[in-house]
Amino acid sequence: MKHKRFFSGRWHWPLACILLLTACSKDDVKPANPxxxxxxxxxxxxxxxxxxxxxxxxxxxxxxxxxxxxxxxxxxxxxxxxxxxxxxxxxxxxxxxxxxxxxxxxxxxxxxxxxxxxxxxxxxxxxxxxxxxxxxxxxxxxxxxxxxxxxxxxxxxxxxxxxxxxxxxGGILAPIAYTNIQQAVSGDPALSLFNAAIIKSGLAATYQSGGPYTVFAPVNAAFFAIGITTTDSIYHMDPVVLQRIVKAHIAGGRNFIYDYILKADPDTNAYTEKMLGGDNAIITLVLDFTQPGRFSDINIQQEGAGSIATLTRKNILAGNGVVHSISGILTQ
Incomplete structure (x- = not known):
């Protein structure tokens, strides 16, 4: 009996404290993040x-x-x-x-x-x-x-x-920087003449909403080649003529370049795109010489026209579509 009283009286509280501290320390340890x-x-x-x-x-x-x-x-x-x-x-x-x-x-x-x-x-x-x-x-x-x-x-x-x-x-995805395709065109200095054509034609508001659209935007050099060299020249043109030019370069729907590679006929390596102006554009695939059997780019021309335009920039994503830059004018 004395032994029991000695144990319970002298050792009970220290032992309880040790057990309590041990339990507390276990509770404080955060589980490992798996x-x-x-x-x-x-x-x-x-x-x-x-x-x-x-x-x-x-x-x-x-x-x-x-x-x-x-x-x-x-x-x-x-x-x-x-x-x-x-x-x-x-x-x-x-x-x-x-x-x-x-x-x-x-x-x-x-x-x-x-x-x-x-x-x-x-x-x-x-x-x-x-x-x-x-x-x-x-x-x-x-x-x-x-x-x-x-x-x-x-x-x-x-x-x-x-x-x-x-x-x-195979590439880095860049976040969307432009609210709409007109803004994406205006953000590229190499497209300043096409941007002026969109504005003077009265179509800017149209392409700031609606869509989605796919734009094949001619670079400034393409306008130079047909004698249009300044934005002032654009602003002196007939808006109806400019509308025809602009609509010949825009299609409905959102299409990246690889979409056309997948959509093209496997036998002819070509795809026909209906443009907003009513004309057809013929898209042909360009071989990727680094990967046999694969394609990397496209060329584009108006159906029935001889001039072929190549890509100079591609897949610029906007909120309501995609902009690709091309080397030539699709309509004459």
Whole structure:
């Protein structure tokens, strides 16, 4: 009995305190985040072909985002995609951190989407972390099966991570910078004469709303070639004539260049596009000499006309369409 009284009287409270402190310390320890080792950021970190993307995620702290529950779908530009955009090293990424910081959330989708399980359709909108739409084409024809986002081909699809999926893309997706196609045209100094034609024709308000539209905008040199050399020359032209010129270069619908590659007849490598002015434009595919059997660009000409225009810039995305710059005028 004395032994029991000694134990309970002398040792009961210290032992209880030790047990209480142990319980408190266990409660205070935060559970490990499982996504740090198995999430999207970890998958990127372990993929050598995404080392520049990994650097970009770390330098903008989006690696923390992609180590959280999500789910997310990453459209991850390859090292070659970063290099083509002028980011060949970590130092380049640091110097361009502002643009990288704006770009990264446009390359991350909210939710988990198996891109190769989407319906066979062109330019299906999905929404990125920055709230803007990206446009996903999933298409099959007799020579190709492709998933393309904003005209950029996805080269590796749907690699699983604990908090979503990782895709590798052949280019960087740039966030939408223009509200409408007229604004996109006006934002390019090389298109100042075509922009003047849109304004003088009275069609600017039309292309600031509605749509979507696909614009094949002639560069200034194309106007020079037919004797129109200044915006003043444009402002002295008949608005009806200018409307015909403008509408000959705009089609309904949102079409990136790779969409035309997928839509073209596999036998003729050509596609006929109906322009808003009523004329047909014939689009022909240009071989990609770096990838046998693939196509990289298009040429375009008015049906029945001899002049062929080539691309000088492509896939400039606006809120209500896409703008491509071309080397020639499609109507005479």
């Amino acid at each position: 996504y740090v080792k198995t999430g999207i950021a970890a998958v990127v970190n372990n993929n050598f072909s995404l080392s520049l993307l990994n650097y970009a995620l770390a330098s903008t702290s989006f690696d923390d985002t992609l180590s959280s529950p999500g789910p997310y779908t990453l459209l991850g530009p390859s090292n070659a995609a970063f290099q083509a955009a002028g980011f060949s090293s970590g130092a380049d990424i640091i110097r361009g951190r502002d643009s990288i910081n704006a770009m990264i959330p446009y390359n991350i989708l909210r939710g988990q989407f198996r891109l190769d399980s989407l319906p066979l359709a062109f330019n299906q909108p999905l929404y990125a972390l920055n709230g803007q739409a990206v446009y996903v084409t999933h298409w099959i024809n007799s020579r190709d099966t492709a998933v393309v986002v904003n005209g950029v081909r996805v080269t590796a699809l749907d690699k699983p991570a604990a908090n979503g999926l990782v895709n590798i893309t």
